[in-house]
Amino acid sequence: xxxxxxxxxxxxxxxLHPADIADLLEQIDVSQRERLIExxxxxxxxxxxxxxxxxxxxxxxxxxxxxxxxSAVQELETDDVVYLVEDMDEPQQEILLDAxxxxxxxxxxxxxxxxxxxxxxxMQREMVTAPEHWTVGDIIDFMxxxxxxxxxxxxxxxxxxxxxxxxxxxxxxxxxxxRTVKLSTLMEDEFRTIPVNQSQEDVAYAFNQYHMIQxxxxxxxxxxxxxxxxxxxxxxxxxxxxxxxxxLAGVGDEEISDSTWAIAxxxxxxxxxxxxxxxxxxxxxxxxxDTLEAVVALAILMPIVxxxxxxxxxxxxxxxxxxxATRDLTASNMMRVVxxxxxxxxxxxxxxxxxxxxxxxxxxxxxxxxxxxxxAMVGNLAVAGLAGILIPIxxxxxxADPALASGTFVTTVTDVVGFMLFLGLASALxx
Amino acid sequence: xxxxxxxxxxxxxxxLHPADIADLLEQIDVSQRERLIExxxxxxxxxxxxxxxxxxxxxxxxxxxxxxxxSAVQELETDDVVYLVEDMDEPQQEILLDAxxxxxxxxxxxxxxxxxxxxxxxMQREMVTAPEHWTVGDIIDFMxxxxxxxxxxxxxxxxxxxxxxxxxxxxxxxxxxxRTVKLSTLMEDEFRTIPVNQSQEDVAYAFNQYHMIQxxxxxxxxxxxxxxxxxxxxxxxxxxxxxxxxxLAGVGDEEISDSTWAIAxxxxxxxxxxxxxxxxxxxxxxxxxDTLEAVVALAILMPIVxxxxxxxxxxxxxxxxxxxATRDLTASNMMRVVxxxxxxxxxxxxxxxxxxxxxxxxxxxxxxxxxxxxxAMVGNLAVAGLAGILIPIxxxxxxADPALASGTFVTTVTDVVGFMLFLGLASALxx
Numbered sequence: 001x002x003x004x005x006x007x008x009x010x011x012x013x014x015x016l017h018p019a020d021i022a023d024l025l026e027q028i029d030v031s032q033r034e035r036l037i038e039x040x041x042x043x044x045x046x047x048x049x050x051x052x053x054x055x056x057x058x059x060x061x062x063x064x065x066x067x068x069x070x071s072a073v074q075e076l077e078t079d080d081v082v083y084l085v086e087d088m089d090e091p092q093q094e095i096l097l098d099a100x101x102x103x104x105x106x107x108x109x110x111x112x113x114x115x116x117x118x119x120x121x122x123m124q125r126e127m128v129t130a131p132e133h134w135t136v137g138d139i140i141d142f143m144x145x146x147x148x149x150x151x152x153x154x155x156x157x158x159x160x161x162x163x164x165x166x167x168x169x170x171x172x173x174x175x176x177x178x179r180t181v182k183l184s185t186l187m188e189d190e191f192r193t194i195p196v197n198q199s200q201e202d203v204a205y206a207f208n209q210y211h212m213i214q215x216x217x218x219x220x221x222x223x224x225x226x227x228x229x230x231x232x233x234x235x236x237x238x239x240x241x242x243x244x245x246x247x248l249a250g251v252g253d254e255e256i257s258d259s260t261w262a263i264a265x266x267x268x269x270x271x272x273x274x275x276x277x278x279x280x281x282x283x284x285x286x287x288x289x290d291t292l293e294a295v296v297a298l299a300i301l302m303p304i305v306x307x308x309x310x311x312x313x314x315x316x317x318x319x320x321x322x323x324x325a326t327r328d329l330t331a332s333n334m335m336r337v338v339x340x341x342x343x344x345x346x347x348x349x350x351x352x353x354x355x356x357x358x359x360x361x362x363x364x365x366x367x368x369x370x371x372x373x374x375x376a377m378v379g380n381l382a383v384a385g386l387a388g389i390l391i392p393i394x395x396x397x398x399x400a401d402p403a404l405a406s407g408t409f410v411t412t413v414t415d416v417v418g419f420m421l422f423l424g425l426a427s428a429l430x431x
Numbered sequence: 432x433x434x435x436x437x438x439x440x441x442x443x444x445x446x447l448h449p450a451d452i453a454d455l456l457e458q459i460d461v462s463q464r465e466r467l468i469e470x471x472x473x474x475x476x477x478x479x480x481x482x483x484x485x486x487x488x489x490x491x492x493x494x495x496x497x498x499x500x501x502s503a504v505q506e507l508e509t510d511d512v513v514y515l516v517e518d519m520d521e522p523q524q525e526i527l528l529d530a531x532x533x534x535x536x537x538x539x540x541x542x543x544x545x546x547x548x549x550x551x552x553x554m555q556r557e558m559v560t561a562p563e564h565w566t567v568g569d570i571i572d573f574m575x576x577x578x579x580x581x582x583x584x585x586x587x588x589x590x591x592x593x594x595x596x597x598x599x600x601x602x603x604x605x606x607x608x609x610r611t612v613k614l615s616t617l618m619e620d621e622f623r624t625i626p627v628n629q630s631q632e633d634v635a636y637a638f639n640q641y642h643m644i645q646x647x648x649x650x651x652x653x654x655x656x657x658x659x660x661x662x663x664x665x666x667x668x669x670x671x672x673x674x675x676x677x678x679l680a681g682v683g684d685e686e687i688s689d690s691t692w693a694i695a696x697x698x699x700x701x702x703x704x705x706x707x708x709x710x711x712x713x714x715x716x717x718x719x720x721d722t723l724e725a726v727v728a729l730a731i732l733m734p735i736v737x738x739x740x741x742x743x744x745x746x747x748x749x750x751x752x753x754x755x756a757t758r759d760l761t762a763s764n765m766m767r768v769v770x771x772x773x774x775x776x777x778x779x780x781x782x783x784x785x786x787x788x789x790x791x792x793x794x795x796x797x798x799x800x801x802x803x804x805x806x807a808m809v810g811n812l813a814v815a816g817l818a819g820i821l822i823p824i825x826x827x828x829x830x831a832d833p834a835l836a837s838g839t840f841v842t843t844v845t846d847v848v849g850f851m852l853f854l855g856l857a858s859a860l861x862x
Contacts, residue, residue, distance in 0.1 A: 019640045027764040153603050154585050171602035172584050176574045209450045211662045231642045234665050241672035256759040264775040267746050278738040288729045299730035300717045307709040315698050322673055327645035328687040333458040344695040416842035425685045
């Protein structure tokens with residue numbers, strides 16, 4: 001991008017959606033990113049900021065002047081400003097907050113007092129409310145007179161004199177009725193409020209489960225403090241599924257725009273954990289060094305037993321983690337699901353025992369080797385089923401994220417059990 | 432649940448949201464499920480049907496009489512009916528379709544002509560449209576006069592005389608302006624239509640990326656045929672993330688409500704694939720049988736090399752699969768990301784080479800064993816990085832789902848390379 005092409009660039013970017021510009025900024029490399037932002041400068045669309053991932057966003061913020069920053073944030077809704085401000089350090093926060101007008105500043109500061117990952121952080125302050133006695137005509141007149149309506153809203157929240165929400169009316173319903181109809185007669189049957197301290201995960205679950213579009217957020221006294229719309233819930237829902245997937249694979253919160261160093265560093269700890277667990281498996285094997293020396297076929301077949309156990313455990317684990325996340329695995333069906341996993345693991349264990357026994361016998365011509373392989377396979381797949389379901393359940397009960405039970409830990413169990421069974425039986429039956 | 436308690440049961444269920452009832456039905460076991468549905472019978476809320484997973488739904492449908500079924504479907508929106516009907520066999524479909532009134536029947540049959548997993552299947556027919564010359568007053572009068580407005584809609588779709596959508600107006604905006612204002616002056620700047628044949632995945636991506644709430648669906652001539660709302664997109668978005676996770680773990684489309692037999696059968700094919708790939712790794716090991724017999728330490732340490740490679744590959748793979756799904760990995764940054772994975776893999780390879788070399792030397796007292804381990808570790812982690820990124824990219828280019836590159840395949844590559852390097856070097860340097 002040459003300096004002379006600035007105008008053409010701005011024209012091109014103007015046609016793109018802020019989310020696409022953010023993606024573009026994330027995909028080009030760091031030096032190109034700096035050049036682009038310098039060129040773009042004051043014409044930066046503030047909405048791009050709230051679309052950017054954290055790493056790329058810090059870089060963009062650093063290249064903006066305080067003036068550019070202030071004018072940018074004034075155009076954003078309060079929930080987007082909170083999203084920007086929460087990851088900043090104090091002096092940067094101050095600059096941004098100072099740029100806001102008083103009402104917005106108070107709103108943002110108030111939001112920041114709620115826990116990160118809580119409904120209080122997700123909600124926006126901008127909403128449309130009406131007292132119970134208002135009619136369709138009243139709210140239409142109110143909205144026509146108002147010059148600061150929120151950009152996104154789908155419901156009118158009906159509140160009582162103590163500012164407690166008592167119901168919500170869909171905009172479509174308001175418009176479908178004559179001016180004299182009372183709003184309170186048009187309220188939805190289903191009405192759910194969200195406590196301001198509820199976790200983002202629970203909020204997203206509720207939106208998804210009950211097909212909600214917008215919901216009022218209330219403080220501990222039941223008073224209305226904000227509102228959450230479905231697009232915020234959708235972001236969280238996707239994040240949660242992705243987080244489970246990353247945890248299962250032992251990857252942290254990395255982004256495709258991160259540098260080589262950053263990703264190498266982030267993956268190191270998990271690989272270190274894996275090294276330690278792999279060493280445990282090796283120690284188990286070393287107990288049977290004499291047996292291995294006597295029958296080298298054992299060393300050759302050993303990885304098959306481990307691999308089958310690991311895979312079967314990962315299958316169960318993945319299903320269990322998702323079922324816990326989507327609340328499909330609860331106290332009422334837990335025993336049934338655990339029993340099912342154990343039996344299903346054993347069934348597949350028997351099927352593969354027959355296959356592997358034949359492979360073992362034909363390949364090495366030692367019938368007893370087939371028997372050892374078969375028994376180890378049944379035992380290992382049964383344990384895989386149990387470990388795959390019990391470990392995430394236990395983590396969940398202990399208040400940890402069940403996805404932490406990732407491959408590495410569950411696989412250690414199946415490795416240890418698999419090697420023990422296989423080499424132990426071999427010692428007893430083959431020597 | 433006793434027969435006499437029927438009334439109490441119905442009362443309890445009446446207070447639950449259909450989605451919660453569906454979850455309850457999925458969580459109890461099959462015989463309880465049958466009893467409950469028999470008891471509940473004609474009072475069944477039709478919306479429960481569209482919340483159920485396929486397996487549980489078939490069971491519920493089977494216990495309902497044709498009369499119950501017909502009255503149930505008449506209350507549903509067309510997209511929910513399509514969702515129910517698409518998995519049924521012909522005679523059952525007929526019964527359901529006959530229960531609909533003519534207009535709905537045509538709409539449902541039309542939807543069924545579109546590809547499964549396409550926008551045409553997701554969309555609903557119920558929507559509110561207005562010609563370009565209408566004013567705020569016109570649409571309000573139209574809506575007040577209409578007695579069949581859709582349950583969920585957030586935008587008025589503005590169409591030209593050829594029924595092509597030209598823009599959309601948010602309900603909030605309509606209400607905020609006087610009756611004389613023309614709707615065409617209130618249209619959103621951003622306006623995206625969805626082709627009826629677009630894949631569900633692409634539709635969900637667009638909703639998420641552009642924070643859309645509702646979008647018109649158009650046929651190949653650009654004419655309006657339906658509309659998709661954000662709650663439908665949210666369902667798909669979650670399904671897609673979950674599908675990636677399941678594919679990566681080698682689990683099919685199973686549900687927590689499936690029977691033991693069903694899950695054992697569904698997991699078998701993937702375990703069989705894994706067995707074949709594990710046998711390939713074993714064949715590689717068998718090439719070095721003499722070396723293993725001579726140095727039993729190799730058999731003991733072998734799983735560590737394989738395990739580290741497998742884990743590093745899974746990390747890269749997971750990030751790559753998600754990045755492809757969210758369109759963050761594109762042609763423009765592909766080379767950079769591939770290079771990054773290779774370098775990051777090598778960096779961690781060097782770090783762990785040092786650690787593992789020390790472990791190898793101290794444990795077995797053979798300095799050269801440390802050297803062999805170190806070289807194998809660097810090579811294996813570098814290959815893990817490459818395989819983890821290149822295999823999903825290749826699958827994507829070939830038009831397959833990149834998540835198919837699951838653990839099993841990528842791990843085979845790292846196993847084979849790891850064993851080759853480790854045992855090959857050992858043969859050369861230790862014997």
